[in-house]
Amino acid sequence: MQDWFDANKKLILILSGVTILVLCIMAVLTANKSKNVWGTNLTNAIFIPVQSLFTRSTSGIASIGENFANSKLLTQQNLELEKKVADLTNKNIELESYKVENDRLRNLLDVKSSTKEYKTVAAEIIAKDIGNWYSIITIDKGTDKGIALNQPVISPKGLVGHVTDVGKDWAKITTILNSGTSVGGEIIRTQDIAMLEGDAVLQSQGLCKMTYISKNSTAMSGDEIKTNGLGGIYPKGLLIGTIKNISTDANTISQVAVVVPSVDFEKLSEVLVILK
Amino acid sequence: MSSAIKYTYIVLVSALLIILQVSVFPHLQFLGNIPLLSIVIVVSLSVSGGIVAGSTSGIIVGVVMDILSSRTFGTHTLLYMVIGLLCGTFCRRFFERKKVVVLIFTLVTTFVVEFLTYIFSFYMFGNRQIFVALWHIILPETFYTAVLAVPCYVIITKEWWLKWV
Numbered sequence: 001m002q003d004w005f006d007a008n009k010k011l012i013l014i015l016s017g018v019t020i021l022v023l024c025i026m027a028v029l030t031a032n033k034s035k036n037v038w039g040t041n042l043t044n045a046i047f048i049p050v051q052s053l054f055t056r057s058t059s060g061i062a063s064i065g066e067n068f069a070n071s072k073l074l075t076q077q078n079l080e081l082e083k084k085v086a087d088l089t090n091k092n093i094e095l096e097s098y099k100v101e102n103d104r105l106r107n108l109l110d111v112k113s114s115t116k117e118y119k120t121v122a123a124e125i126i127a128k129d130i131g132n133w134y135s136i137i138t139i140d141k142g143t144d145k146g147i148a149l150n151q152p153v154i155s156p157k158g159l160v161g162h163v164t165d166v167g168k169d170w171a172k173i174t175t176i177l178n179s180g181t182s183v184g185g186e187i188i189r190t191q192d193i194a195m196l197e198g199d200a201v202l203q204s205q206g207l208c209k210m211t212y213i214s215k216n217s218t219a220m221s222g223d224e225i226k227t228n229g230l231g232g233i234y235p236k237g238l239l240i241g242t243i244k245n246i247s248t249d250a251n252t253i254s255q256v257a258v259v260v261p262s263v264d265f266e267k268l269s270e271v272l273v274i275l276k
Numbered sequence: 277m278s279s280a281i282k283y284t285y286i287v288l289v290s291a292l293l294i295i296l297q298v299s300v301f302p303h304l305q306f307l308g309n310i311p312l313l314s315i316v317i318v319v320s321l322s323v324s325g326g327i328v329a330g331s332t333s334g335i336i337v338g339v340v341m342d343i344l345s346s347r348t349f350g351t352h353t354l355l356y357m358v359i360g361l362l363c364g365t366f367c368r369r370f371f372e373r374k375k376v377v378v379l380i381f382t383l384v385t386t387f388v389v390e391f392l393t394y395i396f397s398f399y400m401f402g403n404r405q406i407f408v409a410l411w412h413i414i415l416p417e418t419f420y421t422a423v424l425a426v427p428c429y430v431i432i433t434k435e436w437w438l439k440w441v
Contacts, residue, residue, distance in 0.1 A: 011331065015331055015357060015361065019357070022353050023350070023354075025349055026348055029349060050343055050344075129345060132310060132413055133394075133397060136347075179403065200394070200403060200413070201405060201408050201412045204307075204308035205308045
């Protein structure tokens, strides 16, 4: 051991220096984050253009394979059809939601519409987290466009996530797939309220789970879920996804469902941030 | 081959492997997982170049991964530096069957890195699905990375294709 230290004295000294430097950078970036805005802005000012350039070039490489498989016409038709399906699905969800609400409120006089007009900002995704554990995306708009922490983010197909970090011209979105994320959800058909949670394991399959569903609920596979407006971040009525399967939780008296998000996070390239 | 061409070749191939990890392998997932080719780069250079090459490549690849990652800067740099240092130290004793050494070190380091990630990022924050995480993420990812380790090592260290240029 002593020989090893003697033989690599210079290298160990350099590596110790690197370790101390990296630890200092980590400390500046993580400790008292709200007061170290300059540190976060400085690193992101350097890293985000690199990330952006890398994502744009690599997405170009990834699309080469797709272009081989599909002709240009088919791709265009597919995009149009996808857009149409997304529009119709949203309309269908909205109508179904209206129907249930209408039945419930039929005999009441003061009926209030639950739909609202949201002011949104469109943003392009410039980077996605690498690896298998996290689902965080970076967009190209920030505080200069009115984006702030905890603003909900959607796509034409449904809920994407919320803003967890923001700078002048960038923002980081933690998606609903990310472990530790919770969204108040409501099963549209049965009106059961439950909690939608990201899961480290399901995330790798593009899924999330819904917990605390009442044991008496008649929810079943295929039921659609929307946000219930509780929690203060997500407004009511945003489409989340559909139930894939549902089972009784072994540890509690409630049911747990695996949910397929309506948004395809693999193909997501643009999002809308709802300004509060 | 001059050392300038050799280093240029290693940098280009390493960059290509990282681009593949980020852009192509998300479309070629194995049980929902992508391989960590970045670890293979560090292990390969440690086995072929020794302790200095290992720790240097660990720092460089780690910084690149930190830049591309959304997490706090530094975690990949420190982890990959330690991997390079350890692999470079232990691999000095192996002069033959380096492909087997690369395979074993890739298996071990990928498993340890991903297991530590789970423990410090999820288990300590209340996620108690350790066996589910092992079965669905850590083991498939380790296996997938190990399968690609030897071909990547051959590409990184044996400049066979340059004969045709």
